[in-house]
Amino acid sequence: MLRVTLSALMASVLAGSPCDQAHAATANAMAVEVTNRSEPVQCAEKDNVTLAFASTKVRSFRIEAAHPVYLATGLRESSEADWTACDMSADPVHKAAAPPRKTVLYKDNELLVTGETLPAFWRPGTGTVRVGDRVEPDLHLLQVWLMHDKVPEEVLAIYPRDGYWRPRPLSPTGLKTGPFGSSFLIGPIEQKKRPFVVIKELIFDPKTRTFAVTFERGGAATVRIAEANTSRMALDVVFDRPIVGRPLAMLRSMYITEFNNDVARIAVRQKGAKAWNEENIMKFHRALATEVWAGRLSPSQHNTMSPDIVFNGFSDTAVPLHAKKEPPPQAQP
Numbered sequence: 603m604l605r606v607t608l609s610a611l612m613a614s615v616l617a618g619s620p621c622d623q624a625h626a627a628t629a630n631a632m633a634v635e636v637t638n639r640s641e642p643v644q645c646a647e648k649d650n651v652t653l654a655f656a657s658t659k660v661r662s663f664r665i666e667a668a669h670p671v672y673l674a675t676g677l678r679e680s681s682e683a684d685w686t687a688c689d690m691s692a693d694p695v696h697k698a699a700a701p702p703r704k705t706v707l708y709k710d711n712e713l714l715v716t717g718e719t720l721p722a723f724w725r726p727g728t729g730t731v732r733v734g735d736r737v738e739p740d741l742h743l744l745q746v747w748l749m750h751d752k753v754p755e756e757v758l759a760i761y762p763r764d765g766y767w768r769p770r771p772l773s774p775t776g777l778k779t780g781p782f783g784s785s786f787l788i789g790p791i792e793q794k795k796r797p798f799v800v801i802k803e804l805i806f807d808p809k810t811r812t813f814a815v816t817f818e819r820g821g822a823a824t825v826r827i828a829e830a831n832t833s834r835m836a837l838d839v840v841f842d843r844p845i846v847g848r849p850l851a852m853l854r855s856m857y858i859t860e861f862n863n864d865v866a867r868i869a870v871r872q873k874g875a876k877a878w879n880e881e882n883i884m885k886f887h888r889a890l891a892t893e894v895w896a897g898r899l900s901p902s903q904h905n906t907m908s909p910d911i912v913f914n915g916f917s918d919t920a921v922p923l924h925a926k927k928e929p930p931p932q933a934q935p
Contacts, residue, residue, distance in 0.1 A: 630923055631892040632916040633873040634660060634850075638886045644858060649785070651855040651865055651883055652797065653896065658846050659918040664828070665786055665851075667769040667835040667909040670898050673777070707733040707744075708808045714747035714754045715808065729762045729801040729818075734808055744804070748772065748830055755779055757830050758837075760813075765789060765799025766854070767825075769835045770909050783864040783908025784855035784896065788839055790819040791849045821845070828924065835909070838922040853896055853911055856904070857883055863902050865911070869895045892916060 639652040708715040715733050720742040731738045742763055747754035750772045759768040759782060768782040789799040800818035807814070811827040822842045829836035841850070855865040860882075869880040870891040879889065883896065897910025915923040 630917070631914060632657065632660060632918060633890040633892050634663075634916050636870060636889050636891050636894055638868075638883075638888065640857070640884055642884065649796070649854040649856055651784075651853070651857050651896075653853040653868070653894070654791075654849040655851040655853075655894075655913060656845075656849045657916065658844055660841070660844060660850055660916050661920050662838065662840040662915070662917045662922045663851070663913060664915040664922060664924050665769065665788075665837045665839060666912040666914070667771055668833065668897075668912065669771055669774065669780075670901075670907070670910055672899070672901055673774065673907060705738075707736050707738065708806075710808065712749050713808055713811070714749075715806065716745045716747065717741040718743040718745070726763070730803050731762050732803070732805045734806075744806070746806075746827070751775075757835055758827070760804065762801050762804050765791075765801050767837075769837060769911075771835045772830065772832045774832050777907070780907030780909070781905045783905045784853060784911045786854065786911065787852040788825070788850065789815065789817045789823060789841075790821065790845055791852055792819075797852055797854065828922075836924070838915075838924065840920050840922065842920075844918075851913065853894075853913070855883075855896065855911075858904075860900070861902060862904050863898065864905050864908055865896045866898045866900075866902065867896070 634655050634657040637654045637656070639654055641650050643650040702719055702721050704716060704718045706714070707717050717731065717733075717738055719740050731741045731744055733744075742761060744760045744762060745756055746758040747756050749755075755772055756779070757770060757772065760766070765787050766785045767788070768785045770780065770782055773779045787797060787799050789801075791797050791799055801815060802818045803814075803816040805814040806812070813825040815823045815825060817823075824840045826838045827835075828838045839851075844850070855863075857863040857866060860866055865883055867880060868883045868886045869878045870886075870889045871878050871893040872889055873892050893912070893914040895910060895912050917923050
């Protein structure tokens, strides 16, 4: 089975961005508390992996989705659902108020935004979605597509009813679109049966590719699509104020075994440390980290091509550390 080194992994994660910019963001980043709340399960369709990020000072950070380093032409993709040892009978189910439907909310030469109402969902919701001038009160799913090789390819899925986001990069040349894998939450996170965030309003501006999110518990955030290419999908998150008393972000994923997972390994960079600390995702406990990678070093039989996820660039300012610095103005004669 193919395996790679951590140095090769991070080289892949950082590929496609200016090195000095990426290194500066890492060097200047704040440390946040990362706590593992994962639980062992046997059902591959349950998100049992939970990494909680907490800080009373953080205002901005970046979330990146990058292809696994073992990705190569000819790799067999396995994305079928695996319901072995799954019992979902106790999961809550709320029927939708509106009939199931799919609709196009926005379209131009580079961008497509679609919305979907599902027959049922695990929790009710009253949040409103607005895309440009289009207002939708009953959506369960919002999808962002980018044109790639003359066809639309989905790079981001958002569930307004529970605040889950799923990112992925554009597919490399010669490979078909891979599946979504791990998801994340941002904002004041609550817990009832599973973690969630109550979104009061979700607004997407197609021109700037920026989401404005208002939370039911108070506060707001912007989420901007900073990069979307065949190397990575990068999202810059900015809060209007720090999240206090609750996690500010959370990674959700699945791990059954080393050969059946959406994420199997974790690597953390701690402030001032001389080296990364890496281990199996289920053996990790807690760290004060400036950067966290969660992914796979060898192919899994489940969602083989789903992306790795990176959290970095934590800052106490509303200006993301990855934002390019403008050159100083020239002196006037």
